[in-house]
Amino acid sequence: MSASGAGPGLPRRLALRDDDAVTAPLIRKLERFGAVSAEDRGILTRLCVPGDPVGPRTEIAREGEPPDGVFVLVEGMACRYKLRADGTRQILAYLVPGDFCDLDIGLLDRRDHAIASLSACRIARMDPASLGDLVSQQPRLVTTLRRANLVDDATLREWLVNLGSRSAIERIAHLFLELLMRLRAVGLARGDGYDLPVSQLDLADTTGLSTVHVNRTLQELKRQGLIELRSRILMIRNVQRLTSLAGFDPRYLSLSSTMLR
Numbered sequence: 001m002s003a004s005g006a007g008p009g010l011p012r013r014l015a016l017r018d019d020d021a022v023t024a025p026l027i028r029k030l031e032r033f034g035a036v037s038a039e040d041r042g043i044l045t046r047l048c049v050p051g052d053p054v055g056p057r058t059e060i061a062r063e064g065e066p067p068d069g070v071f072v073l074v075e076g077m078a079c080r081y082k083l084r085a086d087g088t089r090q091i092l093a094y095l096v097p098g099d100f101c102d103l104d105i106g107l108l109d110r111r112d113h114a115i116a117s118l119s120a121c122r123i124a125r126m127d128p129a130s131l132g133d134l135v136s137q138q139p140r141l142v143t144t145l146r147r148a149n150l151v152d153d154a155t156l157r158e159w160l161v162n163l164g165s166r167s168a169i170e171r172i173a174h175l176f177l178e179l180l181m182r183l184r185a186v187g188l189a190r191g192d193g194y195d196l197p198v199s200q201l202d203l204a205d206t207t208g209l210s211t212v213h214v215n216r217t218l219q220e221l222k223r224q225g226l227i228e229l230r231s232r233i234l235m236i237r238n239v240q241r242l243t244s245l246a247g248f249d250p251r252y253l254s255l256s257s258t259m260l261r
Contacts, residue, residue: 022050022074022124025098025186032185032254033147040141047131048072048124054117056197061101061115067108069125071101076121077197081205082113091206093156094118094179094198098186103149106131119197147254154252163208166247168217171207173246176227180236181250193235 023044030036036044051071054060060071060078078095092113095101101115106128134142155178162171179196183189200218204211221227226242228235236242 022122023048023072025074025096025188026072027098028186029098030144030148032256033151034140034144036141036144040138040144043134043138043141047126049126050074051123051125054121054123056117056119056121058117058121059114060117060121060123061111063112063114064110067102067105067111067128069127070103070105070131071115072124072126073097073099073101074122074124076117076119077195078115078117078121079202080113080115089205090208091202093152093159094206096179096182096186097188099152100149103131103145118202119195151252151254154254158252168207168209168213169220170246171209172203172214172217173221173226173242174248175203175206176234176236177239177242177246177248177250178253179234180239181253181255185253185255191235192237192239193233195232196229196234197232 023041026044026048027036027041030040054076056076061067063082073095074097076097078101079091080093080095080101081089081091083089095115101123102111105111134145158174158178162174166174180189180192180194183194188194198206200211200214203209203214203218207214209217218227218229221242222229224241226236226238226245228237242248
């Protein structure tokens, strides 16, 4: 889904890493919420079992099925979503490298939503029982994991505000800025641009808009000189103006000031 190259001034396609860096995005994410010691890194490396590559637009976890471990996204972009009986889809979250596909899913008998890749992905699997053992053996690391999970909850609340209170152009602008900040935090943005393997239908299913409305909104953002979107790569041309337009306040992401620049 991603472009093999980028035009002048745009970020190049993000290359897949070797298996020895499976936990790198996760560790970068966790370092925002607490110190990650060498021992912690070793534990996470042992817990994260690398999985096979997943192709774009591929189901990773099906709604209604028993959870098969806790997944960590290593490469690419995925989404969680729900399907209605008529086949319409609501995207509930975008997952970027370092994100858990539900840290506490092992507490449930069945998944209440589905997860699918948007681009080519790599995932790692963590055994829920092993995670449970951490509670008594590594409580500080567990606290860090839970802090990261709280940001996922805060992001969901912000998405609800997006759907209920913002205009079409504000919704899309807010989403683009959120993804920029989240990808910066794990070292996967290049300047003010990033790989965006998301279709206009995906954006429609995320923001509660029609594809026609999404298209018009993207054209307006381009017309105002705020974004450039080419070959599935997004470049934000004026972060300050886009932030003002969206009313974007990144505090819900719990990022350091250096990550916001």
